[in-house]
Amino acid sequence: MFDQLQPVPTDPILGLMAEFKADPNPKKVDLSVGVYKDEVGNTPVLKSVKKAEAFRLENETSKSYLGLAGNADFNSLITQLIFGEHQIIESSRVKTAQTPGGTGSLRVAAELIKRANPDATIWVTNPTWANHLSIFKAAGLKVEEFPYFDFDTMGLKFNETVETLSKVPEGDVVLFHACCHNPSGMDLNIEQWQTVADIAKQQKFTFLIDSAYQGFGSGLEEDAAGIRLLADQVEQMIVCSSCSKNFGLYRERIGAISIVGRDAIKTEITFSNTLNVIRAIYSMPPAHGADIVATILGSQDLTALWHQELNEKRERINGLRSFIATKFAEKGVPGNFDFIANQNGMFSFLGIDKAAINTLKTDYSIYIVGSSRVNVAGVNDTNANYLAESLAAVLNK
């Protein structure tokens, strides 16, 4: 039976990770993988997480199943983190289930959409996180891209976004990244969120918002502004969130799916279908990550510590963005990289071609994914000069 299967190429980013690991050059720089790194290139466990884990070790009383929706405290606290003190919470128009990471949440969302409307097309930004395409196609959904990022200006193509979304029919789904767009770093401003909300009301499509970086852009509240504006104005939407980045819980696989419905009854019906979808995929989520997040968000002291740690990460990333733009100019890298300083989150495109990306890897041990997306958190005081000088050498050849 398996003889018919063809080999599948390694995921390009995972392949680069392996090459980087095997590279003996002491000057090697990894800008490929999408995890936060500190000044010395590590991805340490947060202190707030360590404290919550110690508490959990002492206080956990059972290993029995959690239930389809997972940890109820986590679900309620994460709903508040995403939506704030929003009227949809008071009016029972939102219900959240814990999922295995943001990826698990997106897959549950895809199955739910397929169940609600098997003919739905899901519209994603061009470009988007590569796994979006795989997740939605694996669930049997049609996927289309709408214009979003402009490689000529390194900004948004918002007029073209509007033009395409104005033709999306009722019953389709449009996916936006809540903040820190992966891979471009370009986000909608609040007026642009309002514009897309107006188009959705007119066209009657449904939003699916992917919130994988809340707190990494401008702040926890600011990064949720788009979601909260939509929650004020649209009747239905889905929010898929992840605690991988903002709590640094990558390998614990913790995220959530939040269903917003027209009224409490409709929300309950959609949510019961969500739980039914979950039952048939993984039955119930794991406990550890949700317990850590619930312990942190349920304690004022741990929340304060977590805020402090998250602020440090965000400030480091934003500081690095200006630092990189200045360093590139100082070392004579051809072109203007000021756009890096104006984008959000961990990612930006350098806009360089594949030949340059390859030379950077083979001759300088600098690892960048083929699209020229870089993880700015991979830059630090030790490697910045080397990076800028190598880039200048390659691009000025």
Ligand SMILES: Cc1ncc(COP(=O)(O)O)c(C=O)c1O
């Ligand atoms: C845009 C986006 N969405 C979702 C995810 C999924 O995160 P996870 O499944 O690790 O929680 C990621 C992770 O890189 C991402 O960049």
